[in-house]
Amino acid sequence: xxxxxxxxxxxxxxxxxxxxxxxxxxxxxxxxxxxxxxxxxxxxxxxxxxxxxxxxxxxxxxxxxxxxxxxxxxxxxxxxxxxxxxxxxxxxxxxxxxxxxxxxxxxxxxxxxxxxxxxxxxxxxxxxxxxxxxxxxxxxxxxxxxxxxxxxxxxxxxxxxxxxxxxxxxx
Amino acid sequence: xxxxxxxxxxxxxxxxxxxxxxxxxxxxxxxxxxxxxxxxxxxxxxxxxxxxxxxxxxxxxxxxxxxxxxxxxxxxxxxxxxxx
Numbered sequence: 001x002x003x004x005x006x007x008x009x010x011x012x013x014x015x016x017x018x019x020x021x022x023x024x025x026x027x028x029x030x031x032x033x034x035x036x037x038x039x040x041x042x043x044x045x046x047x048x049x050x051x052x053x054x055x056x057x058x059x060x061x062x063x064x065x066x067x068x069x070x071x072x073x074x075x076x077x078x079x080x081x082x083x084x085x086x087x088x089x090x091x092x093x094x095x096x097x098x099x100x101x102x103x104x105x106x107x108x109x110x111x112x113x114x115x116x117x118x119x120x121x122x123x124x125x126x127x128x129x130x131x132x133x134x135x136x137x138x139x140x141x142x143x144x145x146x147x148x149x150x151x152x153x154x155x156x157x158x159x160x161x162x163x164x165x166x167x168x169x170x171x
Numbered sequence: 172x173x174x175x176x177x178x179x180x181x182x183x184x185x186x187x188x189x190x191x192x193x194x195x196x197x198x199x200x201x202x203x204x205x206x207x208x209x210x211x212x213x214x215x216x217x218x219x220x221x222x223x224x225x226x227x228x229x230x231x232x233x234x235x236x237x238x239x240x241x242x243x244x245x246x247x248x249x250x251x252x253x254x255x
Contacts, residue, residue: 012227012252015242046239049191055239088228088238109253112226126255155252 006035006104010094011042013107013127018046018054020151025057027067029148033139036067037104041093043069073100077120086112098122105130128156128164135171142168181247182206188240213248221254 007030009017017027030036038046047059061067072093075081081092091113098106099120106124108114117124125133131148134140146168153161186197186204193200216230231241245252 011238012242015239016252019246045237048237049239052239052243086223086226086229088226090228090238091226109255110226111223111254126253154246154249157251157253157255160253160255 012109018057026148039093039097041090084116188236
């Protein structure tokens with residue numbers, strides 16, 4: 001049996017997948033096609049207040065080991081990463097983790113963090129683009145993917161959502 | 172008294188989030204934070220976030236709440252959490 005691909009999630013895509021759709025968080029669907037890793041900073045940040053529904057979902061999956069959290073690694077470029085002051089701590093640590101897990105796919109939904117990651121020769125991808133990629137690769141069925149994109153639409157620009165749906169229709 | 176009833180659930184949630192960070196009670200905070208100014212501030216900061224001026228984490232810091240709380244606040248206000 002082939003190992004599932006590994007994805008690294010920053011807090012924004014992690015919370016989005018934990019929050020929507022309401023009846024069955026997309027995180028549970030994604031876990032059937034990919035292993036998920038997060039850096040400690042993101043794990044702590046997203047589960048700090050269990051009054052949020054997404055925090056409960058994330059904590060349950062972390063406690064069960066279904067989402068693996070890694071201590072923030074040290075890298076030789078830490079000072080360079082930290083100099084990007086428009087990038088939040090969780091995102092900077094997520095970039096650090098991605099540098100130590102070169103086979104993992106880095107999913108970032110923040111523009112500044114995304115651009116910064118590319119400066120470190122990483123190839124990040126936004127969540128909706130990754131959903132489209134899974135469908136193209138036959139990892140995720142189109143109906144489920146469309147449901148996910150529709151459910152999370154309020155968090156993204158209308159242009160990006162419509163484009164993602166258009167690309168799903170082309171598959 | 173450490174509880175307050177507010178008709179505006181978005182503003183009430185914000186006060187709760189901020190109370191969680193500041194250590195002040197919701198009642199204390201409600202005496203100093205004006206509802207209309209709160210909305211004006213969030214809309215103005217969000218516009219700057221969408222323009223790429225700063226991150227959501229920094230916006231959360233300016234509002235005195237955590238980043239996950241800000242996601243929920245923006246969801247409730249039907250404002251985007253990604254600036255693409």
